[in-house]
Amino acid sequence: MTPLLEPDFLRRLEKLEIAARRVRRGVRRGERVSRRRGSSVEFADHRPYGAGDDLRFLDWNVLVRLDRLMVKLFHDEEDLAVHLVVDGSASMEYGEPSKRVYGLRVAAAVGYVALAGQCRVRPAILRAPDRLESPGYLRGLGSAERLLGFLGGAPSGGANALRGGLRRLAAEVRPKGVVILVSDLMDRDGVDAALASFGRNPGDLYAIQVLDPFELDPALDGEFRLVDSEDGSRADVSATPEVVRAYRARLDAYLAAVDLSCRRRGIRRMLAPTSLPFEKLVLEVLRARGLLR
Amino acid sequence: MSFLTPGFLWLFALAGPVVLLYFFRQKQQSRVVPVNFLWVQAIQDTRTAAVLRRFLKSLLLLLQLLFLALLVLSLGGATASLWARGSTRLVVAVLDRSASMGTADGPGGATRLEAAKEALRGAVDGLRDGDRMMLLGVDERAEVLVPFTGDRDRLRRAVDAAEVRDLGTDLTDAAVLIRSQGAAAAGREVEVLVLSDGAFPDPGGLEGVRVSYVPFGEAKDNAGITDLRVVRGATGDASLLVSAEAFGAAPLKRTLSLRLGGDGRVLDARSAEAPPGAQAVLFFPLDAVPPGPLEVRLEGEDAFPADDRAWLVHRPEPPRRYAVFGRRSRWLKDLSVFRPSLQGSPEPAADAAALAAAGPLDLLVCNGAVPDPMPHVRAAIFIGCVPPDGPVKAAGTVEFPPVIDWSRTHPVTRHCEFSDLLVVEALVLEGVPPDGVLVDSPRGPLLAFAETEDRQALYIPFELDRSNLPLRLAFPLLLPNALDHFFAARRPGDEEEVLRTGQAVERTLAPGESLRVTPPKGPRATVEAGADGRAVFRDTFRAGLYGLEGPKGPGWAAASLLRRAESAIAPEPRVEAGGVAHEAKPEAVKANVPLRDPLLLLATAILLIEWLLWTKKR
Numbered sequence: 001m002t003p004l005l006e007p008d009f010l011r012r013l014e015k016l017e018i019a020a021r022r023v024r025r026g027v028r029r030g031e032r033v034s035r036r037r038g039s040s041v042e043f044a045d046h047r048p049y050g051a052g053d054d055l056r057f058l059d060w061n062v063l064v065r066l067d068r069l070m071v072k073l074f075h076d077e078e079d080l081a082v083h084l085v086v087d088g089s090a091s092m093e094y095g096e097p098s099k100r101v102y103g104l105r106v107a108a109a110v111g112y113v114a115l116a117g118q119c120r121v122r123p124a125i126l127r128a129p130d131r132l133e134s135p136g137y138l139r140g141l142g143s144a145e146r147l148l149g150f151l152g153g154a155p156s157g158g159a160n161a162l163r164g165g166l167r168r169l170a171a172e173v174r175p176k177g178v179v180i181l182v183s184d185l186m187d188r189d190g191v192d193a194a195l196a197s198f199g200r201n202p203g204d205l206y207a208i209q210v211l212d213p214f215e216l217d218p219a220l221d222g223e224f225r226l227v228d229s230e231d232g233s234r235a236d237v238s239a240t241p242e243v244v245r246a247y248r249a250r251l252d253a254y255l256a257a258v259d260l261s262c263r264r265r266g267i268r269r270m271l272a273p274t275s276l277p278f279e280k281l282v283l284e285v286l287r288a289r290g291l292l293r
Numbered sequence: 294m295s296f297l298t299p300g301f302l303w304l305f306a307l308a309g310p311v312v313l314l315y316f317f318r319q320k321q322q323s324r325v326v327p328v329n330f331l332w333v334q335a336i337q338d339t340r341t342a343a344v345l346r347r348f349l350k351s352l353l354l355l356l357q358l359l360f361l362a363l364l365v366l367s368l369g370g371a372t373a374s375l376w377a378r379g380s381t382r383l384v385v386a387v388l389d390r391s392a393s394m395g396t397a398d399g400p401g402g403a404t405r406l407e408a409a410k411e412a413l414r415g416a417v418d419g420l421r422d423g424d425r426m427m428l429l430g431v432d433e434r435a436e437v438l439v440p441f442t443g444d445r446d447r448l449r450r451a452v453d454a455a456e457v458r459d460l461g462t463d464l465t466d467a468a469v470l471i472r473s474q475g476a477a478a479a480g481r482e483v484e485v486l487v488l489s490d491g492a493f494p495d496p497g498g499l500e501g502v503r504v505s506y507v508p509f510g511e512a513k514d515n516a517g518i519t520d521l522r523v524v525r526g527a528t529g530d531a532s533l534l535v536s537a538e539a540f541g542a543a544p545l546k547r548t549l550s551l552r553l554g555g556d557g558r559v560l561d562a563r564s565a566e567a568p569p570g571a572q573a574v575l576f577f578p579l580d581a582v583p584p585g586p587l588e589v590r591l592e593g594e595d596a597f598p599a600d601d602r603a604w605l606v607h608r609p610e611p612p613r614r615y616a617v618f619g620r621r622s623r624w625l626k627d628l629s630v631f632r633p634s635l636q637g638s639p640e641p642a643a644d645a646a647a648l649a650a651a652g653p654l655d656l657l658v659c660n661g662a663v664p665d666p667m668p669h670v671r672a673a674i675f676i677g678c679v680p681p682d683g684p685v686k687a688a689g690t691v692e693f694p695p696v697i698d699w700s701r702t703h704p705v706t707r708h709c710e711f712s713d714l715l716v717v718e719a720l721v722l723e724g725v726p727p728d729g730v731l732v733d734s735p736r737g738p739l740l741a742f743a744e745t746e747d748r749q750a751l752y753i754p755f756e757l758d759r760s761n762l763p764l765r766l767a768f769p770l771l772l773p774n775a776l777d778h779f780f781a782a783r784r785p786g787d788e789e790e791v792l793r794t795g796q797a798v799e800r801t802l803a804p805g806e807s808l809r810v811t812p813p814k815g816p817r818a819t820v821e822a823g824a825d826g827r828a829v830f831r832d833t834f835r836a837g838l839y840g841l842e843g844p845k846g847p848g849w850a851a852a853s854l855l856r857r858a859e860s861a862i863a864p865e866p867r868v869e870a871g872g873v874a875h876e877a878k879p880e881a882v883k884a885n886v887p888l889r890d891p892l893l894l895l896a897t898a899i900l901l902i903e904w905l906l907w908t909k910k911r
Contacts, residue, residue, distance in 0.1 A: 091327035099327070188330040215327060223321040228329040235329045235336065236321060242342055246335035254331060 004101075004108040004152050009279065010144075013109055017117040018082060018178060019293040046070040081122065081137070081177025082114040085169055086154065088125040088133070090229040091186055093156040095212035095274050100156040102274045103182035103210045108151045109282045110180055113292055115144050119178075123147055125154045126183070130164025132172070159230050162187050162194040170197035178204045180291070181267075185209045185258050188231075192261040205267040206291050209258065213275045216251070218244060301368035308358055315354050356903040360896050367892035372418065381423035383441065383481050385471050386413055387464065388455055389489030391432045392794075392859040395457035396490070396597045398511045405509040405864075409488040410452050412507065416486065417448045427474060431489075432458045432834065433795055435466035441474070459599055459794045459836040461856045462489065464496035464870070472498050486881060491865025492858050499871035505881035510864040514541030517600025517860035518549075518591055519572070521853055523579065523790050525610065525777070533577040533605070535589050537565045540861045544568050547593045551577045554586025554604060554838050554849070565591070584609055586838050586849045600860045604838050604851035605791045610634045613655035613780060617641045618648055619662035619678070624763040628656070631773040632780065656779065661756060672749045672779035677756040679720060685743050685752055687720040694719050694734035704778045705742055705751060706731045709767035714739065716762075720754035740771075742778075751775045791851065798830040798839060798850040806844050813837025 005013075049058060049069035062070040084107040086092075092100040107123060114121045115138060124134035135150045162183060173179060179198070185191045185207065198205055220239035227234050237243060255271070262269040270289050272281055286292045326332070394406040413428075420426060420443065428439040428451050438451040464487075475483045484503050490510045520536035539545035545567040551560045560582060567573040577589075584607050591601040615628055615637035628635045635656065642648040645664035648657075657670045663680045673680070679687040699711040711732045716739060725741040732740035741752040757763050762771075792798065800808055802822035810818045810830045814837070822828040833839065833852040841848040854860075867876045 094325075094327040184327060186328045188328065212327065225321045225323045226329040226332050227323060227325045229325050229327050233329060235333045237332050237336060240339075240342075243332075243335050243339050246338040247331055250331045250334045250338070 004105045004148055005112065009109075010112060012283065013112050014116045016113045016287070016292045018080060018110070018114050018119055019290055045073040047073055080114070080117070080119040081173075082111065082119045083169065083173055083177060083179040084111045084114075084121060084123040084151075085132075085165070085179065085181045085183075086123070086125050086151070087162065087165075087181075087183030087185075088127050088154065088156050088158065089160050089162075090157045091160070091184055092210070094229060095214065097274055098156075099184055099210045099212055099274060100154075102272070102278065103208070104151045104154060105278050106208055106210070106272065106281065106286075107180065107182050108148055109278075110286070110291065111138075111147045111151070112141075112144055114178075115139070115141050115147060121147060123150055124169065126161040126165030126169075128159040128161040128164065130161070130168045132165060132168055160187055162191060163189075163197075166194045167197040179206070181205070181207045182210060183207070184211055184215075186215075190254075190261075191258050195261045195265055195267060198265055198267065205265065206289075207262055207267050207269045208272050209255075209269060210272045210274060213273055216273060218247060220244060299369055301365060301370075304365040304368065305362070307365075308361055311357055311361055312354070315357065353903055353906060356899055356906070360899045360903065363892045363896035363899060367889050367896060371888045371892060372415070381421065381425070383474075383483045384416070384420075384424065384426040385429060385474065385483055385485045386416065386426055387429045387431050387435075387467050387471075387485060387487045387489070388413060388438070388452070389432075389462055389487070389493075390430050390455055390458050391462040391489075391492070392457065392459045392599045392854050392856065393462070393490050393492050393597065393862050394509070395599050396510055396513070396515075396862045398513050398596045398862075399509075404457065405490055406455065406457050408509050409507075410455060412509075413452050413486075413488060414449060417445050417452065420445060420448075428452065429467050429470060430455055431462065431464055431467045432460035433463045435464070435470055437470065457599075458834040459852075459854045460834050461795075461859055462493035464493050465498075468496040468498035468870070471502060475502060485870075487868065487870070487875075489868070490862070491868045491877075492861065493868070495869040495872065497871060500873070502871065504868075504870045504873075504875050505878045506868045506870075506875040507879055507881050508864045508866070508877040510862065512541070512863040513596045514539075514543035515595050515597045515600070515860060515862045516540065516543075516545045516547060516591060516593075517597065518589060518603045518853070519600070519855060519857045519860055520574075521589060521603045521605060521791050521855060523605065523607070524576075531579040531607075531609065533579050533587075533589070533607075535565075535575050535577065535603070536572050537567070537575070537591055538572045538857065538860065539567050539569050541863065542569050545571075545573055547591050549575055550590050550592055551582070552588045552590060553583075554588050554606075554851070557588065560587075562592075579607055579609075582607055586851060588838075597860065597862045599836065600854050600856075602836065603791075603853035603855060604836070605853075606788075606838075606849045606851045608788060608790055610780065612636055614652070615656035615658065616648060616651055616654050617658045617660060618645075618664050619660035619676075622660050622676075622757055624757045624768070625658065625660065628658075628772070628776065632776045634780070635776065656776075670748065674751045674753070674775065676753045677720065679722070679752065679754070680750075683724075683743065683748075683750060684726075684745060685722050685724045685741060685750070687754070688723045688737075689721045690718050691721050691734070691736040692718050694736050694739060696739060697733045697735065699732040699740070700730070703728075703731055703742065705771065705774045706740070706767075707770075707774055709770050709774070710765070711740070711767055714762060714765065714767075715760060716755045717759040718755060719760075722752060722754050725752070749779055788848070789850065791853065791855075792833060793855050794833055794836050794852045796833060796852065798833060798841070798852075800828045800841065800843060800848075801826050802828050802843060802845075809842040810850075811840035811842075813839065 049071045053071050057071045059070045059072045062068055086103050086107050111121045111123055120137045120139050122134055122137045124132045127133055138147050187194060222239055224237045224239055225234050226237050259269055268289060388409060390406060395404050397404050399408045425441040425443050426448055427441045428448060430436045430438045439448055471485055486505050486507060488507045491508055516539050519538045522534050523531055524534050525531045535549055537545060537549060545565055547565055548562055549565045550562040552558060561577050563575050565573040565575055587605050587607050589603045613634050615635050617625060617639055619641055621641055625639050627639050648664050649668060654670045656672045658674045659678050660676045661678055663678050667680050667682055679685055694716055696711050696714050700706050719739055721737045722741055725738050725743060729742045730738045731742055743750050762768050804822055804824050804826055807819050807821045808828040813835050820828045820830045836852055836854050839850040841850060867874045
């Protein structure tokens with residue numbers, strides 16, 4: 001099996017980090033400075049000593065000078081939860097390279113960056129109807145092999161899982177963190193309902209919409225029976241220039257609707273055609289859009 | 294609708310492959326896409342256009358099939374009938390096959406007959422079920438090539454087989470046939486299509502018949518030989534008289550050559566020149582020309598070659614024998630001075646027995662007495678006597694009969710003057726035919742000519758010594774005129790020198806003997822002599838030399854066109870039939886209109902429309 005990421009590229013990823021807009025409360029200490037005062041080395045404030053406080057944090061200097069029992073307070077360093085959610089529906093298995101492979105590589109790259117930054121990384125594959133395939137949280141570069149193994153062996157197929165899968169994910173994302181959704185965001189009923197699951201989620205959400213160039217600019221001419229890869233439905237199409245133009249208009253409208261839904265929910269959407277070189281996407285586009293730095 | 298080349302109609306079978314190819318081309322390709330709902334929406338957005346597209350798809354197939362149909366119909370030579378009206382028809386097609394119809398003035402050198410046949414084929418193709426057509430081939434006679442029939446194949450075969458004959462045109466026989474067929478039609482109107490160049494006189498008998506004259510040919514200049522005859526002078530010298538005439542607007546300026554009939558070797562040639570519409574008359578001396586077939590040729594080419602050649606068989610006058618019976622006359626000299634071929638003596642035979650012993654005679658001169666029995670002679674001159682077995686009888690005598698008048702046109706009295714003729718006593722002649730009275734008097738002819746089937750006779754009903762006739766200038770003219778008339782003209786039993794086509798070749802044979810005839814073209818024929826010993830061959834409708842083989846050995850006959858009416862090849866703009874002038878009506882025979890070009894044009898337009906629709910569809 002072809003590895004998702006090359007070693008040289010992994011080394012370049014180690015220089016990046018996840019640029020979360022908001023530091024989220026984690027369950028373990030991480031490399032991120034939290035507004036919550038904790039036990040890191042970065043001093044924050046004093047408060048009067050109370051029974052039960054750890055005497056290790058007693059400020060002896062204050063006690064000597066002011067004869068008052070004061071406890072030092074520090075900024076707590078939280079670990080960041082990064083959820084890598086890859087659409088596993090059949091529609092992702094299209095193109096060369098397929099959208100699935102392209103999306104998995106994106107997820108792997110972001111996940112690797114997160115692991116390198118001591119974030120908790122939870123890769124997941126959306127499966128219909130509302131199932132999440134996931135190895136659980138991973139932490140540290142020691143888990144990179146497991147991360148890449150999971151993503152590299154993830155098959156695709158089945159019906160659209162966006163709505164059910166995202167609802168399930170929204171329910172499971174505790175504590176909140178960074179959610180990176182890699183999908184073509186193609187849903188016959190629209191993605192608004194699916195994205196609504198994140199409606200009140202305070203975390204950072206990114207949606208990387210992977211599309212094949214054929215979807216963006218279909219070069220069809222003649223009589224076709226177009227078979228939907230997810231539900232097997234068929235549509236007889238006379239692919240005349242007029243119909244192709246109508247398709248493009250419909251696609252533009254759909255993408256605009258997706259973009260609006262994302263904006264309304266604070267989701268940063270990025271369009272990633274598979275014709276865009278993967279390295280350029282990760283090293284330039286994702287950095288430019290603020291996901292990595 | 295009928296087809297000129299129905300063999301192409303099998304191309305209609307291509308419609309099958311066209312339909313198959315169409316549906317094969319229309320077969321959808323199945324393709325898996327990530328999702329197809331956007332396509333479904335796009336189709337819905339263009340639903341109206343899709344309906345149009347479906348229609349166009351069917352329309353394109355229909356247009357393709359229509360294009361194929363038009364193309365095949367065009368290749369098949371589709372024609373539309375113009376006769377699709379009224380009840381069934383009876384049509385008499387009169388196809389002129391006379392010599393002038395051989396004029397090659399059509400496109401590509403086609404003759405008028407070929408053009409007429411082509412038009413007639415169209416008329417045959419245009420016959421509807423129930424229509425009947427009779428085909429007459431007409432020259433100087435009419436021949437029913439096909440009686441009334443609806444069998445188009447039979448009519449076409451007869452049309453194809455029609456050939457030009459070197460004859461004139463006469464629709465008299467055809468009119469009789471048409472009239473009889475009209476009577477047999479029991480009230481149904483007979484339409485007559487006359488396909489001709491119009492060179493024929495009013496046949497009559499076609500009053501009330503619907504005649505459509507379909508002309509063929511163009512008005513072109515022509516020059517042709519219109520007369521050919523052998524003329525012999527008083528001394529027996531023979532010359533060939535040839536008349537060549539210029540028809541049309543161009544003058545005649547060509548060369549007439551006299552050739553041997555066998556190998557065509559030129560014996561003599563003379564320039565023939567004449568202004569438009571005039572004749573050039575030339576004489577070729579024949580004294581040095583060997584006996585046998587000869588050809589006269591008007592050198593050069595024109596649109597009507599049939600009248601540029603003429604043939605004759607040169608037959609020098611054979612020796613002829615004469616004798617004198619009765620009294621000696623100092624005025625009767627040796628007749629050979631008038632005609633060298635005459636051999637004999639002016640001395641009278643002693644008696645009938647001596648005359649009979651002298652052998653067969655061609656001419657007997659009876660001076661004052663008639664032998665008994667009268668020998669069988671071809672010609673006789675009775676001077677002061679009348680034979681008992683002839684039509685002319687003597688009824689007494691008359692003294693000093695005055696001359697009332699004399700014939701100035703009869704060959705025997707040509708150039709003779711009888712106003713001062715004095716006769717002391719003459720026989721009163723009775724039984725002289727009116728046209729045989731050469732010199733008339735109140736009591737009867739003073740000079741008469743009578744001709745029976747076996748004898749020509751000149752009657753001089755007075756003794757030469759008892760008149761001043763021998764002293765008049767008329768006497769030395771009268772005798773040679775009579776001899777010329779006796780022997781220069783062809784008589785029954787003589788072998789002809791010049792024949793016009795259509796005239797019969799006659800030979801005298803023993804009853805039961807046969808004559809084999811080899812025409813210039815066509816199969817040999819054999820004719821047998823009848824009880825009267827005459828073998829007659831009548832099918833001389835081709836100009837040229839006819840080879841003869843009979844008991845007397847081989848021989849020749851020559852037939853030539855020699856018809857001014859045929860040589861005047863300009864087609865007539867109208868013809869008269871039954872006293873009614875019928876204008877040219879070329880469309881009368883256009884039963885079928887060829888649709889090749891319109892169909893091709895329509896097919897091209899269909900192709901263009903299909904291309905435009907296809908482009909729009911894309």
